[in-house]
Amino acid sequence: MGESVKFLLSEDRMPRSWYNIAADLPAPPPPVLNPGTGQPIGPDDLAPLFPMALIGQEVSADRDIEIPDPVREIYRLWRPSPLYRARRLEALLDTPARIYYKYEGVSPTGSHKPNTAVAQAFYNKEEGTKRLSTETGAGQWGSSLAFAGGLFGLQVDVYMVRISFDQKPYRRALMETYGARCVASPSKETQSGRAILEKDPDSPGSLGIAISEAVEVAAGNDDTKYSLGSVLNHVLLHQTVIGQEAIAQMEMADDYPDVLIGCAGGGSNFAGLAFPFIGEKLRGGRGPRVIAVEPAACPTLTRGSYAYDFGDTAHLTPLVKMHTLGSTFVPAGIHAGGLRYHGMSPLVSHLKELGLIEAEVYHQLECFDAGVQFARAEGIVPAPEATHAVRSAIKEALACKEEGTARTILFNLSGHGNFDMQAYTDYFAGKLEDKAHDEAALGQALSELPQVAAE
Amino acid sequence: MGESVKFLLSEDRMPRSWYNIAADLPAPPPPVLNPGTGQPIGPDDLAPLFPMALIGQEVSADRDIEIPDPVREIYRLWRPSPLYRARRLEALLDTPARIYYKYEGVSPTGSHKPNTAVAQAFYNKEEGTKRLSTETGAGQWGSSLAFAGGLFGLQVDVYMVRISFDQKPYRRALMETYGARCVASPSKETQSGRAILEKDPDSPGSLGIAISEAVEVAAGNDDTKYSLGSVLNHVLLHQTVIGQEAIAQMEMADDYPDVLIGCAGGGSNFAGLAFPFIGEKLRGGRGPRVIAVEPAACPTLTRGSYAYDFGDTAHLTPLVKMHTLGSTFVPAGIHAGGLRYHGMSPLVSHLKELGLIEAEVYHQLECFDAGVQFARAEGIVPAPEATHAVRSAIKEALACKEEGTARTILFNLSGHGNFDMQAYTDYFAGKLEDKAHDEAALGQALSELPQVAAE
Numbered sequence: 038m039g040e041s042v043k044f045l046l047s048e049d050r051m052p053r054s055w056y057n058i059a060a061d062l063p064a065p066p067p068p069v070l071n072p073g074t075g076q077p078i079g080p081d082d083l084a085p086l087f088p089m090a091l092i093g094q095e096v097s098a099d100r101d102i103e104i105p106d107p108v109r110e111i112y113r114l115w116r117p118s119p120l121y122r123a124r125r126l127e128a129l130l131d132t133p134a135r136i137y138y139k140y141e142g143v144s145p146t147g148s149h150k151p152n153t154a155v156a157q158a159f160y161n162k163e164e165g166t167k168r169l170s171t172e173t174g175a176g177q178w179g180s181s182l183a184f185a186g187g188l189f190g191l192q193v194d195v196y197m198v199r200i201s202f203d204q205k206p207y208r209r210a211l212m213e214t215y216g217a218r219c220v221a222s223p224s225k226e227t228q229s230g231r232a233i234l235e236k237d238p239d240s241p242g243s244l245g246i247a248i249s250e251a252v253e254v255a256a257g258n259d260d261t262k263y264s265l266g267s268v269l270n271h272v273l274l275h276q277t278v279i280g281q282e283a284i285a286q287m288e289m290a291d292d293y294p295d296v297l298i299g300c301a302g303g304g305s306n307f308a309g310l311a312f313p314f315i316g317e318k319l320r321g322g323r324g325p326r327v328i329a330v331e332p333a334a335c336p337t338l339t340r341g342s343y344a345y346d347f348g349d350t351a352h353l354t355p356l357v358k359m360h361t362l363g364s365t366f367v368p369a370g371i372h373a374g375g376l377r378y379h380g381m382s383p384l385v386s387h388l389k390e391l392g393l394i395e396a397e398v399y400h401q402l403e404c405f406d407a408g409v410q411f412a413r414a415e416g417i418v419p420a421p422e423a424t425h426a427v428r429s430a431i432k433e434a435l436a437c438k439e440e441g442t443a444r445t446i447l448f449n450l451s452g453h454g455n456f457d458m459q460a461y462t463d464y465f466a467g468k469l470e471d472k473a474h475d476e477a478a479l480g481q482a483l484s485e486l487p488q489v490a491a492e
Numbered sequence: 493m494g495e496s497v498k499f500l501l502s503e504d505r506m507p508r509s510w511y512n513i514a515a516d517l518p519a520p521p522p523p524v525l526n527p528g529t530g531q532p533i534g535p536d537d538l539a540p541l542f543p544m545a546l547i548g549q550e551v552s553a554d555r556d557i558e559i560p561d562p563v564r565e566i567y568r569l570w571r572p573s574p575l576y577r578a579r580r581l582e583a584l585l586d587t588p589a590r591i592y593y594k595y596e597g598v599s600p601t602g603s604h605k606p607n608t609a610v611a612q613a614f615y616n617k618e619e620g621t622k623r624l625s626t627e628t629g630a631g632q633w634g635s636s637l638a639f640a641g642g643l644f645g646l647q648v649d650v651y652m653v654r655i656s657f658d659q660k661p662y663r664r665a666l667m668e669t670y671g672a673r674c675v676a677s678p679s680k681e682t683q684s685g686r687a688i689l690e691k692d693p694d695s696p697g698s699l700g701i702a703i704s705e706a707v708e709v710a711a712g713n714d715d716t717k718y719s720l721g722s723v724l725n726h727v728l729l730h731q732t733v734i735g736q737e738a739i740a741q742m743e744m745a746d747d748y749p750d751v752l753i754g755c756a757g758g759g760s761n762f763a764g765l766a767f768p769f770i771g772e773k774l775r776g777g778r779g780p781r782v783i784a785v786e787p788a789a790c791p792t793l794t795r796g797s798y799a800y801d802f803g804d805t806a807h808l809t810p811l812v813k814m815h816t817l818g819s820t821f822v823p824a825g826i827h828a829g830g831l832r833y834h835g836m837s838p839l840v841s842h843l844k845e846l847g848l849i850e851a852e853v854y855h856q857l858e859c860f861d862a863g864v865q866f867a868r869a870e871g872i873v874p875a876p877e878a879t880h881a882v883r884s885a886i887k888e889a890l891a892c893k894e895e896g897t898a899r900t901i902l903f904n905l906s907g908h909g910n911f912d913m914q915a916y917t918d919y920f921a922g923k924l925e926d927k928a929h930d931e932a933a934l935g936q937a938l939s940e941l942p943q944v945a946a947e
Contacts, residue, residue: 043503
């Protein structure tokens with residue numbers, strides 16, 4: 038037998054706290070603003086949407102936030118997740134690079150999303166919430182909240198971006214298996230949805246629109262709170278179990294990443310892996326080069342403005358400073374639905390501005406090609422979102438080959454593609470196209486960014 | 493934190509040999525016969541279909557057969573697989589029973605099938621095979637051989653039962669992702685397929701028909717061998733890594749099963765878990781009650797004859813003594829495609845005759861109901877085949893509740909249902925029916941069993 042291919046932590050080495058990068062930042066990110074007054078919002082402004090415990094985490098400056106026991110009890114169903122050395126992929130690429138991947142597809146829903154879904158469902162249950170409303174793109178988030186809500190006896194209503202609703206019927210079936218209700222967005226159930234449908238009855242939807250619908254439902258119902266699968270500080274916080282485990286597992290492997298890679302839609306799987314590593318660097322330790330990978334159809338970090346913007350299309354959310362393509366920008370209907378968001382997590386955007394991370398952009402065909410290479414070497418079929426990270430890791434490994442250097446690459450394989458096989462079917466049938474963003478539409482959307490006096 | 497829910501073995505505790513139950517049986521199973529002569533067949537008769545290493549394992553009397561290093565290297569991608577205590581399901585059922593499940597869904601293709609696919613691909617590669625032909629029902633086997641063949645650079649042609657081909661397009665996409673070719677069976681590519689299509693152009697197919705096609709292709713091409721996903725001794729042998737690991741994991745849990753449960757189509761996942769436990773009993777140790785679970789649409793062990801029969805519909809295989817519904821019996825098109833086989837592994841049949849195992853039958857609706865209960869409690873959506881084991885385990889747990897006794901139940905969760913969500917969609921939509929076997933068709937098929945002089 039050769040050297041190990043997987044590095045497993047025992048249950049007792051599962052992290053006991055989440056890591057809050059805000060505690061280590063040289064400067065805090067800009068405040069969230071009330072769009073009406075232009076002033077920073079307070080906890081009370083968010084209370085209709087979120088339980089106080091999550092609002093507290095959103096603004097916390099504590100470095101370590103304890104994970105409640107009932108959340109850890111559920112994490113144990115799949116955590117600690119494995120870290121793999123991709124020896125077969127290395128051999129296939131004939132590269133001197135050492136490639137590792139942290140695999141979050143072992144969760145019940147096949148992605149990293151339950152890490153925060155379980156935490157959010159727990160805090161909501163604690164504070165008396167009866168129903169959660171949320172949006173989902175490809176369905177990874179919706180199915181994860183469906184799973185978590187079911188465990189805590191919460192009703193879950195999921196507004197699923199129309200194009201994904203049609204492309205990925207089995208994600209919907211999964212949500213229903215867990216007992217949730219799944220509605221195509223834009224829907225006729227909300228003012229936000231009806232307004233979009235009036236303008237464009239065939240709207241493919243977008244995460245921005247679906248967020249509007251879910252927020253509207255939560256704001257209008259006392260027993261209902263809103264739940265978001267990415268972007269916000271507390272969501273990224275919950276994902277840091279990934280990176281904390283990976284640090285311990287890279288030690289088991291007696292190695293350390295030179296390059297760390299994650300795909301970025303709202304930023305949560307990327308941050309989950311990267312923040313604990315960046316935190317070590319911020320505290321004076323070593324740290325890898327860190328790359329966020331985006332789709333060419335929605336290049337938020339690489340082509341967006343760093344500006345105050347709404348998180349949703351109907352402008353029901355507060356204003357956050359982030360890299361944004363403009364809240365009216367509707368990305369092309371690529372299969373990586375989870376990456377089709379006009380904005381980016383404020384924390385990730387802030388790190389980009391501080392020069393602590395880089396961003397790369399790839400087209401979907403080269404990503405699916407990388408996904409197929411990975412599947413044939415390592416067995417696991419990556420989710421379309423995760424193929425972006427695979428593509429970047431392969432590029433880096435081939436650069437190592439070209440240079441004759443043996444760098445260590447670590448990427449987040451944030452989810453498997455078992456529910457996304459239609460995408461691979463379309464890819465093999467030659468039905469997929471590379472879709473870059475529409476330059477004119479981007480210019481228009483950016484021209485409509487809100488004016489903020491404070492800036 | 494409460495007590496453990498999962499029991500993980502480190503890589504170095506992965507079994508080093510397969511367990512061959514033939515070494516411990518009080519009497520050997522009846523010989524395989526040449527249908528022409530009625531005499532026992534020898535290795536040469538099987539040589540056109542299988543590599544000699546596998547033929548040797550088929551007839552071996554050695555208790556422990558070493559697992560080759562290259563096979564163990566690949567097993568390490570997902571093995572040892574976890575054993576879980578289903579604490580949430582126990583709580584949901586309010587039962588004093590302790591329910592454990594061995595979870596084989598962690599393999600790349602989501603079932604136990606790669607345990608033998610990798611071994612078969614390895615031995616074929618060693619002996620110069622260029623192409624493997626095989627059949628598949630629901631697609632778990634076909635995708636597993638596609639995966640394994642890809643790793644060893646073998647071309648893989650999969651004849652997929654028509655009804656599953658149509659019901660489960662994403663399994664097909666998975667096979668293609670691994671580089672295999674997938675053909676709906678009955679097909680026009682073989683004489684066996686064309687003969688069926690002439691009689692019934694709308695034939696839903698069956699495992700028996702698909703086996704005929706794959707065997708015909710292997711027999712007619714020198715560079716091609718046939719690969720079977722269940723039934724044969726060497727296939728069951730390879731699956732015994734499951735039970736060997738489970739014995740060690742039950743020790744970790746400081747518990748021992750009173751009842752052991754597996755679903756049975758051809759018998760391989762059932763045998764994989766059960767044989768190592770039964771072996772301990774045969775060698776004078778303790779042993780659990782052992783239950784094989786069948787679908788009402790295809791009740792081989794419970795309603796079949798124990799007789800010599802062909803393994804396929806076109807009668808290209810040797811004759812094996814087994815429980816059979818008759819090789820011309822075509823089971824109703826239930827979603828548990830992997831359980832739609834007219835026969836049963838000769839070894840499992842033999843154990844049934846020896847009184848070492850029992851059999852139970854369930855309808856598909858009660859199985860899907862059990863699958864949904866399990867998914868909501870434990871997070872994992874079971875494959876339709878595996879819901880049969882879940883159903884039996886829940887029945888046993890409820891019996892414990894009724895009796896006020898705390899038995900220990902262990903079942904094999906042989907695969908997840910990620911690629912079978914259409915089945916759950918149909919179930920929720922009320923489109924599924926309970927389909928028992930057709931009594932008249934069964935009588936007819938049994939009347940057509942081959943006459944064997946030796947009997």
